[in-house]
Amino acid sequence: MTRPLLEIRGVETFYGHNQALHGVDLDVREGEIVTMIGANGAGKSTLMMTICGVNKATRGSIHFDGTPIHLIPPHEIIRLGISLSPEGRRIFPRMTVFENLQLGTAAIGPAHFDEDVQKIFALFPILERRQSQRAGTLSGGEQQMLAIGRALMGRPRLLLLDEPSLGLAPLIARQIFDTLKELNKNRGLTVFLVEQNANHALKLAAKGHVLVNGRITLSGTGEELLTHPDVKAAYLGGGAR
Amino acid sequence: MAQPQNNHAQNLGQALPSMIKRSLIVLAIASIIFAPTLLLRLQVSKIENTLFIQYRWVFFAIGCALILVWRLIYEFRAWQRANVPLKASSRPQSQESRFAPYVGPVLLIAAILLPFMPFTDRYILDISILIVTYVMLGWGLQIVVGLAGLLDLGYVAFYAVGAYSYALLAEHFGFGFWICLPLAGVFAATWGVILGFPVLRLRGDYLAIVTLAFGEIIRVVLLNWRDFTGGSNGLSNIPRPSFFGIPFSQGPDGFAATFGLEYSSLQRMGFLYFLILALALLTFYISSRLRKLPMGRAWEALREDEIACRSLGLNTINTKLSAFAIGAMFGGFAGSFFAAKQAFISPESFNFMESATILAIVVLGGMSSQIGVVFSSIAMVGGIEALRQLQFLKAIFGPDFDPSSLRLLFFGLAMVIVMLWRPRGFVSSRVPTVFFREKKSVGSSMISQGRG
Numbered sequence: 001m002t003r004p005l006l007e008i009r010g011v012e013t014f015y016g017h018n019q020a021l022h023g024v025d026l027d028v029r030e031g032e033i034v035t036m037i038g039a040n041g042a043g044k045s046t047l048m049m050t051i052c053g054v055n056k057a058t059r060g061s062i063h064f065d066g067t068p069i070h071l072i073p074p075h076e077i078i079r080l081g082i083s084l085s086p087e088g089r090r091i092f093p094r095m096t097v098f099e100n101l102q103l104g105t106a107a108i109g110p111a112h113f114d115e116d117v118q119k120i121f122a123l124f125p126i127l128e129r130r131q132s133q134r135a136g137t138l139s140g141g142e143q144q145m146l147a148i149g150r151a152l153m154g155r156p157r158l159l160l161l162d163e164p165s166l167g168l169a170p171l172i173a174r175q176i177f178d179t180l181k182e183l184n185k186n187r188g189l190t191v192f193l194v195e196q197n198a199n200h201a202l203k204l205a206a207k208g209h210v211l212v213n214g215r216i217t218l219s220g221t222g223e224e225l226l227t228h229p230d231v232k233a234a235y236l237g238g239g240a241r
Numbered sequence: 242m243a244q245p246q247n248n249h250a251q252n253l254g255q256a257l258p259s260m261i262k263r264s265l266i267v268l269a270i271a272s273i274i275f276a277p278t279l280l281l282r283l284q285v286s287k288i289e290n291t292l293f294i295q296y297r298w299v300f301f302a303i304g305c306a307l308i309l310v311w312r313l314i315y316e317f318r319a320w321q322r323a324n325v326p327l328k329a330s331s332r333p334q335s336q337e338s339r340f341a342p343y344v345g346p347v348l349l350i351a352a353i354l355l356p357f358m359p360f361t362d363r364y365i366l367d368i369s370i371l372i373v374t375y376v377m378l379g380w381g382l383q384i385v386v387g388l389a390g391l392l393d394l395g396y397v398a399f400y401a402v403g404a405y406s407y408a409l410l411a412e413h414f415g416f417g418f419w420i421c422l423p424l425a426g427v428f429a430a431t432w433g434v435i436l437g438f439p440v441l442r443l444r445g446d447y448l449a450i451v452t453l454a455f456g457e458i459i460r461v462v463l464l465n466w467r468d469f470t471g472g473s474n475g476l477s478n479i480p481r482p483s484f485f486g487i488p489f490s491q492g493p494d495g496f497a498a499t500f501g502l503e504y505s506s507l508q509r510m511g512f513l514y515f516l517i518l519a520l521a522l523l524t525f526y527i528s529s530r531l532r533k534l535p536m537g538r539a540w541e542a543l544r545e546d547e548i549a550c551r552s553l554g555l556n557t558i559n560t561k562l563s564a565f566a567i568g569a570m571f572g573g574f575a576g577s578f579f580a581a582k583q584a585f586i587s588p589e590s591f592n593f594m595e596s597a598t599i600l601a602i603v604v605l606g607g608m609s610s611q612i613g614v615v616f617s618s619i620a621m622v623g624g625i626e627a628l629r630q631l632q633f634l635k636a637i638f639g640p641d642f643d644p645s646s647l648r649l650l651f652f653g654l655a656m657v658i659v660m661l662w663r664p665r666g667f668v669s670s671r672v673p674t675v676f677f678r679e680k681k682s683v684g685s686s687m688i689s690q691g692r693g
Contacts (some may be wrong), residue, residue: 054551073556086549094541106539155552
């Protein structure tokens with residue numbers, strides 16, 4: 001077996017004295033969709049931020065395609081081919097949709113911009129219609145599409161998605177997940193997805209992990225986890241624990 | 242509208258008593274406030290060496306009358322809004338957008354022609370130089386505050402660094418203005434980076450406090466480092482800028498003699514005016530170019546959302562430092578111009594009030610509108626000067642009345658009014674820096690054909 005694209009080993013992250021991650025081990029292989037589910041405060045977003053280098057891991061290592069990325073600053077990590085669509089979308093509200101997409105190329109430069117922006121518009125046609133509108137005036141679903149589109153503008157080999165279904169109607173969330181599936185299938189994009197919407201996320205993913213209080217407590221294929229009694233009880237509303 | 246006219250009149254008649262009642266309540270409150278502020282004044286009798294109270298009924302009456310009239314108008318408008326339906330089409334969409342493209346060029350032409358106008362005298366030219374200086378400072382600060390969203394309350398520090406750079410370099414090394422100008426910019430930019438480093442992790446209020454302190458530190462150092470900066474005595478005899486080597490003097494080598502003109506001290510003023518105008522336009526040009534470049538867009542993105550910037554791989558450290566450095570550089574340019582124009586500088590000129598004025602210019606003008614800064618500079622600097630001209634008010638308020646003593650009152654009033662009606666500044670719209678021009682030819686259907 002080849003070495004995974006993203007290799008996380010024993011990562012511990014602190015906020016001051018509060019430990020948010022207690023030694024997380026995780027692999028994401030090229031071409032896979034990997035999901036991590038967990039409740040509020042489990043450390044999901046912290047893990048994302050740690051991968052991107054916005055928070056630094058105190059202990060442990062993160063390798064991306066063999067490069068140790070836990071030691072380098074965020075802008076260099078992104079340049080290696082990781083893009084993050086952050087929690088809560090975090091688009092630039094007063095700038096236009098088009099400018100937002102342009103900022104997606106901040107790390108890699110504008111060389112492929114025209115080509116890539118067309119791909120994004122093909123993926124999310126609504127963005128093409130809204131391109132000169134302020135991003136803050138978009139609906140929640142459109143903003144999420146923009147956030148994903150902006151992340152894709154960085155030509156990632158690994159796309160990190162932090163709760164893309166946050167605050168979206170189920171139908172829109174389904175649409176977003178379908179797009180992810182399509183991206184994975186047609187372009188071989190590797191996706192690491194963090195979600196609270198366990199049902200959708202686990203159906204999509206080849207592999208899933210459950211994060212509780214900064215530790216991975218369960219791992220398995222998406223289907224295994226979907227039928228696992230603990231997961232059912234805690235995340236899928238399947239009765240008391 | 243099918244309703245008969247007299248129906249409105251009847252409604253107004255019915256509403257009138259309560260409207261008047263409310264107005265009178267407001268008047269009563271106003272008179273309570275005005276009694277100690279406008280009506281009573283403690284005076285010292287120099288002859289008897291005692292204190293006595295002077296009653297200023299005229300002030301009091303005018304204040305109360307203004308409040309009453311304002312409230313009645315307000316009540317009437319409120320009634321009107323509630324009772325007279327507005328026609329949907331009666332309000333044009335936006336008048337200003339039609340004229341917007343012409344405002345800049347017209348202002349520029351007016352600015353260039355100003356010194357040649359027959360009514361332009363020394364006084365007008367002096368005020369104009371001051372206004373343009375503030376426009377330049379406003380544009381410089383706008384890079385930091387408006388674009389990068391870093392609230393800087395100590396901008397005057399860079400102005401001071403620029404001024405002292407020129408003064409000291411000229412004094413110790415005999416450098417001329419044109420050598421010192423870029424050096425002053427470099428020094429100020431260096432100080433911008435020095436300020437930038439410790440505040441990299443700060444935002445909002447905390448950043449404002451540190452920058453405020455920075456401004457004060459620079460001023461206090463200038464005040465106390467007597468051997469180097471002359472302390473509160475300041476530095477004098479700063480050489481005036483020459484016209485590319487030709488001084489503005491009366492002798493045979495002077496500007497007037499060289500160009501066969503009659504000597505006039507206005508020539509130097511005119512030159513200074515064009516000098517600061519050119520510097521301001523340079524600031525304008527560079528900052529509007531930067532806005533369209535990746536660096537400027539990174540500044541704007543930083544203002545919008547720092548976390549998002551990091552997750553996109555923007556180097557936030559470089560972005561912040563460059564904003565501080567470039568903003569400071571223009572402050573330094575303006576400072577060295579200031580020193581050259583005044584020929585005398587002291588720490589007094591670089592107090593917090595200056596920072597506040599420049600910041601007010603940026604905020605009132607609209608954080609991201611460069612034309613707005615021009616208008617607000619004219620209003621803030623020119624408007625305060627214009628107050629001095631209101632000598633006819635002496636006829637009403639007596640010969641002791643000094644209109645310019647009210648300038649802070651008007652300053653505050655203008656602020657309140659602008660923030661009520663235009664909370665985002667005079668010119669509030671943000672113009673996108675890029676447009677997608679070929680909307681039609683590059684639809685999604687083109688991708689499969691390899692176009693894009």
